[in-house]
Amino acid sequence: MERETSPQRWPMDEEDIPADVRTARPGRALLSSSMVGSANRGRVLQTLFDLGPTSRAELARLAGVNRTTISGIVQPLLDQQVLVEGKPIRPSEAGGKPARPLWFSPEARPICGMMLMPDAVQTCLVTLAGTISAEESVRFPAENPTLAEVTRAIEQATKKTLSAAHREPLGIGVAVGGMVDTDRRAVIAVNLAPVMNGFELGDMLTRRFGLPALLDHHPRALLVGDRWFGKGRGMQNFAAVYTGEVLGGALYLGGHLYRGQSGAGGELGHTFVQVDGDLCACGRRGCWETIATVGWLRRQARAIGIDAPDAINSARLVALAGAGVPGAASLLDLYARNVAVGIANLQQTVAPNFYILHGDVVGGGEIMAEAIAGHVRALVPSRSGGEIRFAIGETEDRAALLGAAGLVLSELLQFPL
Ligand SMILES: [Zn+2]
Structure with a gap:
């Protein structure tokens, strides 16, 4: 089968890729850049x-x-x-x-940002000023896609996005909705799409497109996006917390992104908040994820007889509470408290003092953020000079794509990660 030729002006075939890009850790290749x-x-x-x-x-x-x-x-x-x-x-x-x-400059070399989710891949170009363009999205085949089909979809989206770049991108940053080995640049596990378990995506992208590629866990990418392009700009300490179908978080402490060994840290959704509590998707019991995700919200909405419980989310819950629907206000308060419990534990452990909320709760706006903040402040003893602040992040896809690009930027500017 003939190999597809690509329209890019930078080397695309493996043999054309400089040896340092092929063999070095992606960071090295970026660090040697003349920029x-x-x-x-x-x-x-x-x-x-x-x-x-x-x-x-x-x-x-x-x-x-x-x-x-x-x-x-x-x-x-x-x-x-x-x-x-x-x-x-x-x-x-x-x-x-x-x-x-x-x-x-808008003429500066862009960065390719990618979001890899269990059912689809999204790609775009991001300028150093944080402008997104050339967005592409390809869904994987619905029923049990093979890794070859997933790879093809990723290549297709990436190729289209890169063809819109007028200069060679600085690299490809990938936010992965699953566990990641950041050293090997590989996916460890995506619970909802196990076909990707062990997928060495970083190597694949570098081989195929001749660009340095970095992978990280989706919530950590959100935090990096906040740090470079969003409300974490200029901050030395803050945390990003993502809620939705799953729950995750990331920490920026003392001016450094905290990843843990090979990116193993930040599994906040699976910290325990209830001994012998409900069964979690990870197989253990009582994880934070069992009481502070949309799945929990749907079950509660059904139990108290809210209309269309499967369509509930923070945005709708806030609207229902505002309209005085019976039970909605107290469910909102309970959901906010459950989200706050994990944040309070985090605050007691490392005290980032500033939290940027992402995912479902963003739809609940200031009302949801204030409800969460109120519970956190009630759960954590107050200290002088230790005010705990909350902010609402960018809308979901935009935040993840900016964050994915921010991964490359962080490496480029030689920040200790
Ligand atoms: Zn769990």
């Missing part, structure tokens, strides 16, 4: 991500380098079209030249 040369450059880029468009003088001050050094760092980034200079915004206070803010 990143020095710790100072990484610090300046980090400051830009944290603050948004910023003048040279501000950047120099905040990154702790002098004006000459900042020019030496910024000029090559302007030449490589990583950054652009914006219009002068205001005269400087000393009355000198008006400050021209620097920001990421």
